Amino acid sequence: MPRLDPSSKAAFLSSLLLTATIGALGADRAQAQDANQLTGDWGGLRTQLAQKGYQFQAGYTEEAAGNTSGGTGQYFNGAGQLMLGATLDLEKILAIPGATVQFTVTNRNGSNLVDAAGLNTLQLVQEVYGRGNIWRLVDFWYEQKFFDDALSWKGGRMTLGEDFAGFSCDFQNLTFCGATPGNLVGNYWFNWPVSQWGTRVRFGKPDSYFQIGAYQVDPRNAENNGFYMGFSDTTGVLIPAEVGWKPTLWGMAGSYTATVWYDTSSADDVYYNSFGAPLGLFGGSPMLVQGRYGFSVHLQQQVYQPVADDPVRGLSVFLNITQTDTRTSQTDNQVAVGFQYTGPFNERPRDVVALAFGRTQLNGNYVATEALQNAVNPGSVVVQNTSEYVIETYYNIHVCAGLDVRPNFQYIFNPGGVSSAADVGVIGLKTVVNF
Template sequence: MRERAFGAWVLAWALLCAGPAFAAETKMPPGLTGGWSGMRGFLYELGVGIQVRYVTELAYNARGGKGHALRQAGQLNVGLGLDLEKLAGVKGGTFQFTFTHRNGNNLNADMELGNLQLVQEVYGRGNVGRLTQLWYDQLFWDERVHLKVGRVTMGEDSADFPCDFQNLSFCGAQPGNIVGNYWFNWPVSQWGTRLRVDLKKVAYVQLAAYEVNPRNLEEAFYLGRFNGATGVMLPLELGWNPKFHGDLLEGLYKVGVWYDTSNAPDVLLPDVERQGRYGVYFVARQQLSHVLGSENEAQGLNLFVRLTYADRDTSAQDGQYTAGLGYTGLPGRPDDDVGFALGATHSNGRYITAQRQKQAQAPGTLIPRTEYVGELYYSLHAAPWLVLRPNLQYIRPGGNDEARDILVLGLKGALTL
């Protein structure tokens, strides 16, 4: 159980651009630089996981915007994970450190596409290095109680979801996509803690508390901010992880609510300050089919559905709804997969009214609307350490109601060193 948990941490890097399968393995993930003359595997057996990974995303707007352009955005991750039970005999203890550095350019802004969601999800929060994770996790009570504390990202535990797609609509914890002014996803960290209790083998309940501090968005490297907090974010999540059809079809279902104790201005009445911000979310992932005797145990069809609603008093976008299908294991390519998703980001009607009022005083003010997006990708596992994922995105932009529909040709790649 402990080895599986630690292996899942190490493989999280390798799964960053992997297919939609749910199960994690415990073997040491491969890298371009190999086994370092046996040192990499030796450290892993001691309880030390080291991973260096670079993700790049290319995007070209074949339609939409003020012109055509190709832009690249990327992220370097350097991680260190320690299994303290192996290293020091601390039963159930795990430590994680992660440094990230983002770079590149944003096609959305450069070509004035007028959309709400990034077409390069890896872009954002500044081209700077950040301390993204610095936390300790402890298991208690026969490994049924998990307590984590330190510098964490909200989306790694609450409403978490992988980034298989390149459009931000389908990537990461969904609340951070629509209320990113106070729900900070990767790579921005904050002081936080999470208590998770496994009720049975297939169910859990967890409560987390995160510092809400706008200073965490400052574009600089720092170990932590100790002043400037405006409140506390409190997400509560219930999860169910069933297996159907003889344990061959695995699912994961989550429902959660959050409440931020910070005060915030009303989106329609800026002179009115609202006490607290809140929302609800639902995440479902289910494997629908399994191919017996296949080389890849995860081969089959997968489905996901995500729904998020935020309060209309303080949120410019008050909802996001996405659904998608993925198939892993293609003829002659057992590790490749293909994915397709549709989504909508709903602009709050009260915020639209406020923008129309501003437009009367300031011509040129943009009027938002609901944004619709579809994405299709093919994931080529070119080598154990290299994933290439060409994609096609079609978007009706929601940041500007006069903007033309957008067609983006993209390429997402991940290289493990």
Template sequence: MKKSNFLCLIGVLIGTNTACFAENLFDANRTNLTGDWNGERTALADKGIKFDASSNLDIAYLADGGYKPRQEPTYVSQLSLGSTLDLEKMMDLKGVSVRALIMARQGQSVSVEQISDPHAPQLANVQANYGRGNSGTRLAELSIEKSFSNAGTSIRVGRFAMGTYFNVMSCDFQNNSFCGAQMGKWQGSKWINAPVSQWAVMSKYNFTPEAYIQLGVFEYNPKNLEESEGWNFGTKDADGVNIPVEFVWQPKQAINNLSGIYRIGAFYNTANDLKNQKDIVTGEPKSHTYGVWGVVEQQLTQKDLTNQGLYGFMNFSFHDRTTNKVENMQQVGLKYIGLLDRHPNDILGLAINRIHVSNRYRQVHQNINADAEYNIEMNYSYFPTKWLMLRPNIQYVVNPGATNHVNNALVLGLSSKIVF
């Protein structure tokens, strides 16, 4: 790494201000904080070795309402360290690649500690990077993929999360009801998102360059969720499997001849141990559960043949009301990328989410007396450079936890991301 780049990095870490910030770190073409390592990063990539790292921070302050209002702001952080190895370039193994990812989270949640009634926890979370391990590190992925170019097929085997490849959506909001694989939010006892990984195998078949179908089999092992099991490779506590299937269409010319992404899928879980799978009302043992989802992300307008313009997105899901308290979810939102010409990567976003609790569950839980929780967020994602994002946001939660015993919550937030 160049000495000037190294000094700039040290300056960022200790919070000093030097001239090299403007000259190097905030170069418009710079895509990461640590630079190209004096050309070594590009040289390694040409040989098939790529590194990626990022740090996310979600700060939230409960300005009004909630269960325990007027406390201090809280923060949640996530550090990700990953690598991708192209074994075709490295070892002449055609179509073979290896992906590894380590993640670490820490911090406290405004949703858990201030907004939620303990008997009716908020269904969403105003800080998307909270949960699924809040101490130590986790192996989020270690997988190998083989692509068969002639057949348009690929197979991936190893440890990874369901939401890494299924039910995927962009993440341009701080509230987790608008960020990442939604099934992991509303049926999270069975569908497990990153940073938790599971033993799995999946296959993808491309019908055309714009359409494919994918199928997976994921070990269901609730042991992986425990704080101390971030590097658990055992299968002793496994109880059945999750089987997701998804059809994905990515047209380059859809509405207004602009690109979009359309997903529809379902998953089936076969757990049958009473402690893992039961009727949430009667407590009777059950042998399966299921969920269905749909995702739409579509560019609606375009400015000067760039990615600048208005985008719309929509998500929905339906769940087994026998084994899951959330019966369905709907979400809609708009994003405008590059509203200001001088800031072509900035994003202005607005979205609303509705999470409906099943009637049969509410009938036996009288503290949950509203049919749904609503989450609303408006934000502005500011990119002073490609490797740094700052996202001030305002959130409003109606009926947190699907109960009107808790006041609606007004939350002021600030999230950030640094790409190393």
């Protein structure tokens, strides 16, 4: 029988209470306000502050999940994130043209179904979980735009995915969420909410651009000190470069980006030891190799628009492909494809139905090391001999401005990349509140 483990019971019940309470509130307000936030315009105060250069953000995301199959048992868990932010338009505040400061903090809470139920998946089934149930400084950066936004410089405490290889987090499985390099090499490409010192220069307009950046690589940024801002354990610099094109084709919006990166840090080889012999046969310390790299492509395009005067409604498709280097990565390739249809019913123009398919691939060199270890000492390791495949579908109920409730279902084949592992089914509920 499904059960709530003690560590997650409160989090799961709170997620249901949050959904029910806010859902009832939203239903009462659905026709009462048209702002993008649940709390509206604060009687005009929010607009007045924005006109003076002050914008504030507050949001909460809760992801409840329970496995219907797979793992060591059936559990329900809840994980959530509170976000607080402020954007300062320095042109309005201090008369500095094109200047902006962003400050954002988060607090994560709850527990992880993958751990609780022993699912052993390569990708999280609650993407909002991770990097510690702590407060974190996510953004503290300055951006300066020049020449009518033809040139932009940004620097400070930043997250990689907010500028490079970006993708939405509408789905609940991590395979379909955020900057995908972080899904494969999260030990040095740190996505939200982990920030690091960084800088980015962009040339061109936001809809057609080239940009390049440089970001600190320091494992301590991902540890449980969310306000660490030091350099003591810095191992190198991650340098991403990206070209982007966001056209309107046949009246429909698209987004096309290609990103490459190189990390100057040294890293452990997954196959060879320090003497150049196979680790799986001879053991020893891994060979230290210089540099880590990869590329990522994100394509998204609206392909059908049923109502000409409502460009939001319609069918959009996406394709994400990420490849990392095979010397140092345990997972080296991820492909995701899917669609999202906004406004499936005339009376529900902002609801969304979606379906996605994804594959996360184990690096063949890493698998070979596991196979050799198992040959030398049978049963010592579980050989991850295949890829992990994920299907997720959801229906997003747009309750009102600022509130979306998103029941979803995930099915995971070969969890952990192990062909003999039982497939995993997960029922989820994602609630997104923008105050």
